[in-house]
Amino acid sequence: MSIGAAGPPLSLSSLSVRLGDHRVLRDVTLAVAPGELLAIAGPNGAGKTTLIRALLGLVPRESGDVSLLGTPVDALSINERARRVSWMPQEEPPGDNVSLLDYVMYGRYPHLPPFTTEGDSERRIAKAALDEVGLGDRWESGAWEISGGERQRLRLARVLAQETPCLLLDEPTAHLDMAHQLEVLDRVRARCHTEGRAAIAALHDLNLAARFADRIAVLQHGRLVAEGPARAVLSPALLQEVWGVVADLREDPRSGVPYLIPRLRTEVPRPRPPAPGLRVHVVAGGGTGTPVLRQLWEEGFTVTCGVVALFDSDHTTAEELGIPVATEVPFAPLSDASRAEERRLLDHADRIVVAPFPVGPGNLANLEDLMPYAGRTPILLLGGGDWSRRDFTGGAAQQLWARLVATGARVVQSPAELLEVLRPAGVLPGRSASAA
């Protein structure tokens, strides 16, 4: 596997590349160790492809060095390069309608002595590579007779058949369905982790990058702006800065790998419309408050929320919308601390909205704590409805509800009706398009 060279398999130092008048890469230094898969991310035009092409010796450099397994790329013959590094470009000409096996066998070319022709061992390596990408059964088909996604996998098979210590993959998951995206990256990672190869993959999907790559390097305008393990690199701030995209960062509970949920601008907090001045507190839980929270927030009310458990979707919604929320630990009864916080929010509220949340012994206090406000702050009870389905307190919740109604709380049947009641007379703030 090793070609007897010292130094990192793939390394760039202070690389700058100028294509025409445009500086595509500026002072990029990067190295990939044996057994490591590095993902390169960055917006379109950030220089990912140029970086990969520089490692192949395909672009003229303005300054800096590129070496493969410790040898400067310029010092290597074209054939020596082809034995050290293989490349899956973003796009390539369709070529001839040769059989899939013949196509993959092109990957064996640099290993064949001159003036010889491929033998059985070459065929077997090519066939194994085709098997690996799931095209083994169709090795006799023509390269023009397969779909775009299959073509992508075929190209990966060629790269695998080249059996080089270094792999460069430019958007290897383009055109692939979800299952094959995972499998292709799994293959590449396996080549790195079990066979000690080094790979760079340009990936647009940061979640795939975080999931499969050992490190992520982020390019912006040709500069390396972040580099390191996914945990250290991925952050909403980075996405905002590099891609101009707002995103929420979560963590895969199984693997602990971070993942991002990118948002359209219309979905995320934005400068508030002029507030009608009312401060509304929503008592929620179990996701029942989410539609109300969103609508009230979009209408420009000052909204607060409580008491909801961490990871409850109502809690997530509130956090995303920047709504102050009284929080409790999941599956725990409401604590004194959270109830105190709730009371503080209730004290400041002009209106109190009670979402139709399921009530159990753990969160019954949410209703109990409303009693002091009955008659003092207008209370709106949303939904009413079928108590048999959401009362897990043996009737205690229902009784509290009845007492609230008795003391003047108003029952509204839908969020729309709720909004009508809350809107100050004469003020009809237009609803934004996204809320429609």
Add this chain to the structure above:
Amino acid sequence: MAAGRTADPDAPSGTESLAATFLRRRRLRWIALLGLAVVGAGLVLFSPLIGPVPIPVSVVESILLHQSFQGLLRGSACGAYPTSVRQCTIWVEIVWGARMPAVVLALATGAALGLSGGSLQGVFRNPLADPYLLGLSSGAAMGASLLFVFQIDLASAYLVLPVFAFLGGLIPGAVVYLAAGRTRAVETLVLTGVALAALFSAILATFLLLNPLGDLEVSFWLLGGMTGATWGRAGIVVGALMIAGAVVALRARQLNILQLGPDVAHSLGVDGRRVARQLVLTTTLLTATAVAFTGVIGFVGLVSPHIVRRLAGPDYRSVLPLSAAMGAVFLAAAWDVAQVVIPTVVLPVGIPTSFVGAPFFVYLLYRRRTFTGGPAV
């Protein structure tokens, strides 16, 4: 990957069928070559019958046999046919001295053009490439015609003629090579070539018309013919064919890989620029050598590789030798047609090849969904 994985990809049966299919495919190549060889042999045997002087079949075949094995066979060159020694000598002179060199020159020139067409289509990744359409032939003919300007005796110009033709062919060769590096459109390259061809044809016609003896030669140079054939000229073309064939054959695998574009080829260890330079130079030399003795003959290099791909697939290791064989058969047959189609008149051989090739060219233009060109260099 899970989808479509065979139960045991390394089972011996799988490997066997792998090898078997490869043998089958290689067999296809040999069958096609054999078929073309049979047709070629038929043309060699029967083409010398064609000509203004009627010569009995048995005499022609006897002369061919006798002259091929000179000194080994006894008796009259005309065999058992009852004829005078004087008549026989004349017939030998016609069959072996004039007709046979023309047949061999036609075969060799056809092979040269077929091989050039196949190589150029590979180098430029352009199915419309052809030494005629790219202007190489016209450039070479113009170069050769310079000899008229310098009033050099053509009879003694065996080797000088191809050299001048080569120098003339280098101009369009270089232009087309440079143009190929700049354009992605298949048609642009061909249109460049066609423009060059028109230009060089005009220059050529001017040279010929300025020369008092040249005006008779215009149709020969512009549309080609085997009328000037001698064994020596045929031999030079065969020699050039062998040299160029060796160079091209060693590049066939690289041409296969080059179809994926110069960058991918580079990543697979193929120096596309070098291959392209070498092959453009080689095909220019080969085309020029043929053109120097036969004039400009169109479309042989365009048609042959396409027919061959249909027969034996796109692998250049079969496309190149088979294109040569197909070109040889095509041009030899066209030469026969040129001699018989109008009694008493020998047509320039470029006329029958154009009758076949030009419609084929249009067909290729309209079937273009299957090809996408691009710079090879």
